[in-house]
Amino acid sequence: MTEFQAGSVNEINFPSKILERDIKLSIYLPKDYTALFKYKVVFCFDGKDFYSFGQIHRTYEKLRANNEVERAIFVGFNYESVDKRRAEFHPQGERTPLTVKAMAQEILPYIDQQFPTYKVGNGRLLLGDSLAASVALITALTYPRVFSQVGMLSPQHDDVITTLVQRCQFTDILTVWHTVGLEEADFALPTTGKRADFLTPNRALNQLLATQEMTYYYQEFDGGHRWKSWKPLLADTLTYFLSDNISF
Template sequence: MYDFQPGNINKINFPSEILDRDVTLSIYLPKDFTELFKYKVVFCFDGADFFAFGRIHRTYEKLREANEIERAIFVGFHYEDVDKRRAEFHPQGARTPLTVKATANEILPFIDKTFPTFKVGNARVLLGDSLAGSAALITALSYPRIFSQVGLLSPQHDEAIQTLIERCQFKEQLSIWHAVGLEEGNFKLPTTGKTADFLTPNRELNSIIKANGFTYHYLEFEGGHRWKSWQYLLDEMLKYFLSDNISF
């Protein structure tokens, strides 16, 4: 049905009955992809941004050539527009529960059926930035045995996230990597021009995650709420999830 080319970002329209729309997915298979090996799967909410601005596939290939990480394929979940992104990714978004269900019950089975993947939670990584980070965390908290690894770049945090953390079963299954920038205390929102503080809520999220017994790595970096800063964190993030030999 689809012709996936290794070494390329393959964009498809995936029909989701749960979301009642086609979801644009970008699927990256490594340059040396072969059906002879199994692969971990890295899901990126805000997928187009992870590829275009983060260039996560280039970071992956560099680390693979250096034999620093394991084999993986990347799946990017695109948002349609800013308003729909908020509805489908925000912790209190009207359609966020549908995004979570579609990822676990439609997109993941499609990936597992199409490619030679490891069918275990700790071989699946969810990544997201800002609101997309919230969507990644909510998905992991909702399905910790299916998605056991989650990487967060300055996610939006509120009481809805806190409630999910406290209610999460199988907390021992989850491994969380979390970063926020020291310049994010006074971020100008591109959509409204108003300023927002991401640093304080993320420090609160840090305290809550620590108090709930997850496997957890947290860092604060010199930078702001933008891909110019986040891009340089992807190297460390991928090593954290795709290497058994890296310590922090």
Template sequence: MDFEPGKVHTAEVHSEVCGEDFEVQYYLPKNFTDLYKYNVIITFDSQDFFRYGQIERLYERLRKNGEIERSIIVGIPYPSVEWRNHYFSPNGEHHENMVTFVGRELIQWIDSTFPTLKMPHSRVLMGESLAGSFAFSVSLAYPMTFPQSLAFSPFVDRDFIKRFEGEPNLMQLNLYHTIGLEEDDFTTIMGDEADFLTPNRELNEFLQYEPLEYEYHELEGGHVWKTWKPELEKILKHYLQQ
């Protein structure tokens, strides 16, 4: 493996539960040294967080200014739009196995490969759209391992909301949830007409009265990184403020 700081690298991680290998991206900060322990930011749709969110540049600026704690960034990219529907979508055929892979196998690989703090509140999950739904799914399934999750404009339907209802470990969670005000009528990457705003408001109506830490924001804009990117600084400070 390549441990050169300041660059995005790739590795393959084998999953027994899924029976296949997954590409994983990782970024070690410019001043990385194994003399320190690090928080872990785990992104889903990771190539978009690097390309459009420029999350590594934002991290370096905030860290240089002493505003956030030491962290490494690890992520799972999507090889195709169809793949996202099968693995990240809460209705996808491989979704549950993928959740188990992250909750058991990926975190074991991360903690055995990098000098991490290995504590629940030293980990943050992040995703947008279907990957945002996936981030919340992982936290719901493994609240003691991944209590902290961000979802930009997640896909939400009635069945997804039901996952939260009656969940006894909601009090363990610290969720950050956003939706764009222009997402009431837009065309998805698959070419389908969709309304994300209404079901996300319904999820918020449920979660705001539950015993968990929960931030919800309706943003000016649509289902695009132009809407999401300005929120990243707030989110990194929210979870990693020094």
């Protein structure tokens, strides 16, 4: 049995039969972790980026020290390469449905078996940035009763997501946090250098989600499509999902 160290990011190679590869998972147990209590689970697509650039675990510990958030553990899903990330996270990626299936049928059962977790949809939060935000939303729309909370930082939005929203019969049980930067109307994609507009499609996604019977929060922030802009948002995101005492 794997030994997990509290207060550290523990990396494991998780064998996925569905994706037919090992997935590197980065699991963070808080400093005050004890198996005597139950925990919510925060799943981060682009996990290594959330830890390295977003410092999400450090943000959580500061909030936790001030008793502003509930007990939670973090599970990062790390991509192998830029090309494979697109194939497994993009709304039109040929392997994205397999990623969604692996999350629900392999990774989640493993985490629930290893740790004392709340085994309900609102005890699980999916987070992602850009394409990782897209696959987080797609996962929740596919398994809304399993994953009912989603935090999205500047997701890629297209007709595939529109169709999934329209087809989902349980959007009323979802809670969605959605942000996009005002500088994202025209920027160079960090992976390809091509010009892109994320602001306009995200405003369209906002209009779509606002018509659904879900708990929905939308914000346009001063910043761009980069972690320098996303990192300051994480404290509010975690507080929104992990605290009952804050209203936005």
